[in-house]
Amino acid sequence: MSAHTYEESKTIARKTIIILGIVTIVEVLIALVGKGYMISGFVPYEWEIGSFPIGLAVMYIAMIALSLYKAILVIFEFMHMKYEVKSLVRSVLLPTTLLIWAIIAFFMEGNYWLNSREYIEQKNMEQVESDMQPIGEKVELESVEDAGH
Amino acid sequence: MSAETIEGQAVEEQSGSLWSGGKSPFKSSYGKLMMWYFLLSDAFTFAGFLIAYGTLRFSNVTWPVPDFVFSSFPFLEGTHYPLLFVSLMTFILLASSFTMIRAVQEGKEENKSGVVKWMIATIIGGAMFLGCQAWEWTTLIATEHMTVHTNPFGTHVESGVYLDDAHGHAYEAGAERESFEAGETYLIHKSHGEWINRRFEYTSGPAIGEVGQQSFGPKAFGALFFFITGFHGFHVLSGVIFLIIIAVNVASGLYVERRNGYEMVEKIGLYWHFVDLVWVFVFLVFYLL
DSSP: OOOSOHHHHHHHHHHHHHHHHHHHHHHHHHHHHHTTSSSTTOOGGGOOBTTBOHHHHHHHHHHHHHHHHHHHHIIIIISOGGGSOHHHHHHHHHHHHHHHHHHHHHHHHHHHHHHHHHHHHHHHHSOOOOOSOOTTSOOOHHHHHHHHO | OOOTTTOHHHHHHTTTTGGGTSSOGGGOOHHHHHHHHHHHHHHHHHHHHHHHHHHHHHTSSOOOOHHHHTOOBTTBTTOOOTTHHHHHHHHHHHHHHHHHHHHHHHHHTTOHHHHHHHHHHHHHHHHHHHHHHHHHHHIIIIISOOOSSOOOEEEOSSOEEESBOTTSOBOOTTOOOOEEOTTOEEEOEEETTEEEOOEEEEOSSTTTTOEEEOOOOOTHHHHHHHHHHHHHHHHHHHHHHHHHHHHHHHHTTTTTTTOSSSHHHHHHHHHHHHHHHHHHHHIIIIIIO
């Protein structure tokens, strides 16, 4: 149970909603500025080091981190998880954490699908030289006997 | 029924009946704990959807750019305001989460009129969100012709110049031609039941100089969008319905005699915050990334 008085919890709720609002605005700004909508000529989205899209990676990590921060605020302040006993917190949050891992793992799986699809297409394009007789064509008896000796 | 929300002393009084074992697990009432576990199972369902989304998105070469797809705004047709409308939806839902927590706080104070007031505000917020989503879906379905199995939002893999204008007619000689860059998303328009796949000439990449034609985007986009935002919208709708039922019960004084600090309001509050929580992630993966 919350140890706060009525007035205190009111202040906490107000503070939390303001933080949530600001974080959302920051997220949208990252998405828009990053893709060059706000400042012309400033497009971090396309920045690269070698062939690694550094701008994109930083934007994605920042937005994911801010979203997780929002989720934690909602769970702990709005849903009062902060004031529950530890074992309840664990029983709910442990499976959730594993779920987040599952989502990330499947992102990688999707990336692997993409790569293998490209690999298969590339293999299909290759011209293969073969000594084998095409199936269905008549094979002369003599040559078969030759092969036998 | 538990009274742990008021004082520890109240728990003692009822200890014989609590969960029939004399002690309530996790010092929580049955209803609240089961709401937590229901939400956990619901999180698994949403995670399943998000896993499907992530896997399919990452396994496709291109994916529609969200700030092109979601850039329309009511009454401002033909203009592009990337992400503005969905940000508005996010703020509406966040605000309704705030009014919900205020209702729960008033409930702890056993202030009936306060609970009703803030719950009505929450219901209005939820209804506004649903209205926004209805408008968003209507635009996508009726104006942009996206369906569960057709995705008119394609993405260019190379840069090039269009050979046809927006109406699908070849440009006249000497006319200024529209060009595009790799990674730009386009919308294939539909006119009189016919799709207008504009032709273009590549100006970069291995097929430079060759003529190509706008093709449809990844098929899964439409299905994933409608199923995930639809499932979330369905949660909001059921939340609004339960909020109305509980608000009526509060107003009728049903929970006054329970003397448990309006625990029912707290439970629907948990559900409502969870809906907001899911939106945080839907907003992230569909609109921001």
